[in-house]
Amino acid sequence: MVSDLDQILTRCQPEKSNVTVSLHEASVGVFVPYLGNLSSLLDQASAHAEVRNIDPVVLLNMRLSPTMYDLKQQVGEASRHAIVACALLAGRPPHTFPNAEPDIPELKSRISAAIDFVQGLPPAEIDAATDKEVVFTFKNGAERKFTGKSLLLTFSLPQFFFHVTTAYDILRHAGVDLAKKDFLGPPR
Numbered sequence: 001m002v003s004d005l006d007q008i009l010t011r012c013q014p015e016k017s018n019v020t021v022s023l024h025e026a027s028v029g030v031f032v033p034y035l036g037n038l039s040s041l042l043d044q045a046s047a048h049a050e051v052r053n054i055d056p057v058v059l060l061n062m063r064l065s066p067t068m069y070d071l072k073q074q075v076g077e078a079s080r081h082a083i084v085a086c087a088l089l090a091g092r093p094p095h096t097f098p099n100a101e102p103d104i105p106e107l108k109s110r111i112s113a114a115i116d117f118v119q120g121l122p123p124a125e126i127d128a129a130t131d132k133e134v135v136f137t138f139k140n141g142a143e144r145k146f147t148g149k150s151l152l153l154t155f156s157l158p159q160f161f162f163h164v165t166t167a168y169d170i171l172r173h174a175g176v177d178l179a180k181k182d183f184l185g186p187p188r
Contacts (some may be wrong), residue, residue, distance in 0.1 A: 018177045022088060023130055024123040027152050031160065032115050037185040038078060038164050040177065041171055045071075046104050050177040056104050062170050069163075070171045075107045078163035079114040085156035088136065089129040089148050090121040145170035 049056045051100030060072040069077060076097075087094035095117040097110050136144050146155060149157060168183045 009103060012146065013014040016145045019043070022123070022127045022149060023148060024126040026143040027082075027086050027089060027126060027156075028118045028123070030157065031086070031118055033185055033188060034084060034160070034164055035079065035111050036117050037182060038075060039108050040185070041176075041182060042075070042104050042108055042111075044178060044182065045171050045174075045176050048171075048174070059171070059176075060102075060107075060173055062174055064166065064170060064173065068166070071167055072102055072107060074167040074170065076102070076110070077164060078160055078167065079110055081156050081163065083114050083117055085152055086118040086121050086158075088127040089132075091129070091132075092121060092125075097173060099158075115174060130182070 045059050046056060048054070049059055061070050063070040079097075083094045095113060097113070100106075102110065107114065126148075132148045134146050134148055135150050136146060136155065138144070144155075165183070172178050
């Protein structure tokens with residue numbers, strides 16, 4: 001026999017619902033706005049350099065520690081992780097950039113190209129990669145196997161945010177007037 005208390009407790013429990021987020025939403029849907037925010041950070045860095053009569057190369061070569069990448073490499077790695085993750089998920093070759101020393105306009109151009117590339121990949125192909133085996137190849141040639149989901153959630157997104165955050169931190173350390181809202185961008 002069901003007691004009155006059991007009936008009340010049953011009615012008070014919220015209905016359980018599953019929230020589904022597609023691999024496309026979790027990849028392109030995250031990479032694109034934060035790449036845009038990163039581009040805006042570079043605009044602010046450029047304005048900072050101009051107002052203070054600083055050569056922008058000084059900012060681009062700054063790093064937080066001697067063993068860490070400099071600003072231009074942090075920006076490059078953020079773009080690379082977004083491109084490579086989405087390319088692997090979609091089963092496509094990644095977009096590549098020339099091996100040249102970029103200035104701020106070139107870095108912004110590369111970010112724009114990264115955004116265009118990941119947005120141009122078919123969402124259905126990315127979504128189909130959840131359990132597909134993908135192989136990430138490191139710059140030194142070493143390879144690591146993942147499922148599409150594990151690549152994105154345990155490797156590519158953390159790598160991406162590490163490099164975007166470090167770029168932000170380098171600029172803050174350089175005195176660029178930034179706040180958390182510049183990192184996060186507008187609410188979506």
